[in-house]
Amino acid sequence: MGDWSCDVAPSRRHVPPPTISARRRAGTHSKSLSHFLLRLRCAWRGADPNARRPDPAYICPASPTPLQKTKRGSASRSAPAKGSEAKLPFPSQHASGLCYTAIAHVPGRAGSRRSGVAMAAARKSAGVLALFDVDGTLTAPRKAATPEMLQFVKELREHVTVGVVGGSDLVKISEQLGKSVITDYDYCFSENGLVAHKNSELIGTQSLKSFLGDDKLKEFINFTLHYIADLDIPIKRGTFLEFRSGMINVSPIGRNCSQEERDEFEKYDKVHNIRLKMVSKLREKFAHFNLTFSIGGQISFDVFPQGWDKTYCLRYLEEFQQIHFFGDKTYKGGNDYEIFESDRTVGHTVTSPDDTALQCRSLFMSK
């Protein structure tokens, strides 16, 4: 006879069947023969009716609905299945707040473990995703995440599915969120989702080269280099175009300039609108390419296909009914703006990683 793994069910071996004389000596027997026989049967089954533990054989006549664990671990009542015979804990357990379902009370260690796994899975809200920007949201800008933040994400993952979306490539995101980022998050979208991982497996990649094709790329690059060659500005350096997997970065002065030269160009550009005029010309010339031009930083602007902002990753998240997005640059022109405003997301603006944790605890972990 095996042990009962349920901590409220003692082993049968330690409960010898009581004799009638023993019960009478103890003064615990009922004058009602039928009640006495019921108590005797319970004792033999290891189901002392005075103990706070359920008897799987007992059918509670007074309680019409069983108590069940909800996703958040609180108790609620639900109607018994039609035509089924609900086997319930003792009524005293309802009053004590202990909650069981008939199927959860299955003797045996393996059964108990299965119940635990099922309970943990049930705690996680189905169809809800918490999706995070990286810089300024999970980490300080361009810094690594703190151990406290990494631990927080682990805890949050027990409540909801968790994803991260960043504009940087996977190498850079790994430096900030750890080498195990693709396993630490249910979804990991680097380069705004052009590289997509789910449960640590690569589920999609996209690149500017394969999307536009070499002919269109060459046409764009040739025109842009000619435009820069004809541009009359105080100084020029090297690396006017930087070709990345998901975008082209264009710099009229060249990315090889010094910090001092950057500062000078920024001032010059504010007066002469060098980048603004250039973007206007390129937008007109390549309207049929459906490109987005994003002026950022001091000396350059980014060019990428329309929709290749953070909303790109949403194509992998069709199964979710609620996508909560958390980002710090959710204002117009910020790199979180499009996904924050998307009809597919519930947007949350955060001011720091601490604020992110605070908002998440309130939203997902307080119930």
Ligand SMILES: [Mg+2]
């Ligand atoms: Mg950010």
